[in-house]
Amino acid sequence: MLTAALRPWAVTILFVAAILVGSLTGALAPATGSVIASVVDPSIMVLVGLLVFTLRLESLAALKRAPRTVLLALTFNFALVPVIAFCLTSLLLPDQALRLGVLIYCLFPCTDWFLGFTRMAGGDTTTGASLIPIQMSLQLVLYPVWLGLFGGQQVGNSPIEIAPTLVTWFAVPAGIALAARLFLWLCLAPTARERVVQAADSLVPLVIAVVIVGLFAGNVGTILADPAAFAWVLLVVFLFFVVVFVIVEGVARLFHLGYPSKALLTMTTSARNAPLMLAVTTIALPDQPVVYAAIILGMLIEFPHLTALTHLLRRQEKKQLDGATRASVTA
Template sequence: MAWLERRQIGLYLAAIAAGGSVGVVVPGTSLLEVAIYPVLGLLLYATFLGVPFASVGAALRDVRFLLAVLVVNFVFVPAVAFGLSRFVAGEPALLFGVLLVLLTPCIDYVIVFSGLAGGASDRLLAAAPLLMVTQVLLLPVYLWLILGRDGVAAVDVGPFVEAFVVLIVIPLAAAAGTQALAARYRGGRRLQAGVLGAMVPLMMATLFVVVASQAAAVRSQAAQLVILLPLYAGYLLLATALGWFVGTSFGLDVASRRAVVFSGATRNSLVVLPLALALPPELALAPVVVVTQTLVELIGMVVLVRLVPALVPHAVRERPGT
């Protein structure tokens, strides 16, 4: 397992490359889409299993961190999303897809990637319900401000509720039960150790399934989607800088600042994809727009796992009271 952890970044890149190759070459890989929630749920179960639940309670009382995450995601990011969306303002499907994905902060694998970079996973876990509720309430508002009444009419909260239950509630309950077993029984401790030792393979499986299931759809629309690559890459750069700025301005500790950076940079693409699939025919390209963001973001996350610890090093002197 130590060998896997030392080489995890290279292995994640290999999983992304393999998923892309298989998705393009092998027919029918889009059917792997049904496996996204199960593999992501297993990954999050393993992630939650490594977070002491006592620390989650303390994280809920960390008002400065919660405010920093809200400011990044619902004050600064909407302004960035609006600015970047101007580049596709003449294409309704591209515009709707870009706004849909950039306006919704991630609540699932952000916890995993932040933890890999030494971020405060427990605080992000505690913030997940707040982020979910806030984005459900504010997404229609932002779409109304930018797109008008038609943008609001297309929003359905169903996919948000389903994703929260499948990706947060169920894995969280399973992890809590496993931790309780581990505290009392040797078998529980073995199970916990085995699951935690499988983190790298689970992450590789998740990356492979997500990329392989969507690669063919992206390739088929590549000519129309090329403009999105610099747009999404630009978002990652801007959101990373904003996360660093807000985390520093709020005087957060190193782990919390790293978590704020990841919260701003990652988007809720896997949750809003079902919503995009339910859009009317004239917006049929929107799901592929969302998927393209997923592919760019996954590569960006692998880079940020290495970059963020350098951007927010432990050597930085922390302010009093952090």
């Protein structure tokens, strides 16, 4: 998980560098770009395996700790966010491929680094950890449904036809990852197990960068054909984050959430699961570079946005503490 304030900026720089390397390679040496693009499929399987391997299933025991916060997070992420994303993309993105890419980016909540940002913001990480396996399971189940509902002409197969392909692609790396976790549990002490999981977690951004390089190296021509269109992607994702933040602020006040719960709700509704969705989409929608690019561009805004939210939440917490201190002094 993200544990240092500089890590989000480092990841953003890594992804920007991956886009530049892939784009330049594909534009200047198309043959080399095609070769590099061939690493996308195996890299995706590695990425899926790492994401499953780093899941903390033992955190499910914390669900009883804050049921209201869990229910609010799930309702927001899987009921309200789809409405917000659909309205924004329908109004501002006429291109169907771009609209679908941004929708896929926005629809699914993060199952990894949001917890690191929650920790940095002083939020409820125990409840946040319990959300991870639930949200990952829900989004994998809902992905074919959302794709069939929003995909339109971009989807050549029905959700029923897509589902077995997704199961095949994810069952193999997920099974290997779960077997490896079982091996760690049987053979290593808890401290050693945690070190191995953290090491695997630190590899996730690097594998994502490899996927990005391969996608851009193989598809840069299509992506750069209309650069102005991708400026709209950045605008829509930015507006999505603003609308979500404003609504979360209102929900937190309506339900009188304490600061730790509010910080958690803010982070889990702002962070999106772009790495997993990028992996799933390259399998479900082959040869759709515009869709992939829209998902990747969302990540470039997300990390600076989450960093800004961390500082904003910390300032809010400080104001609350200062206000409580002044009230106790005057009482």
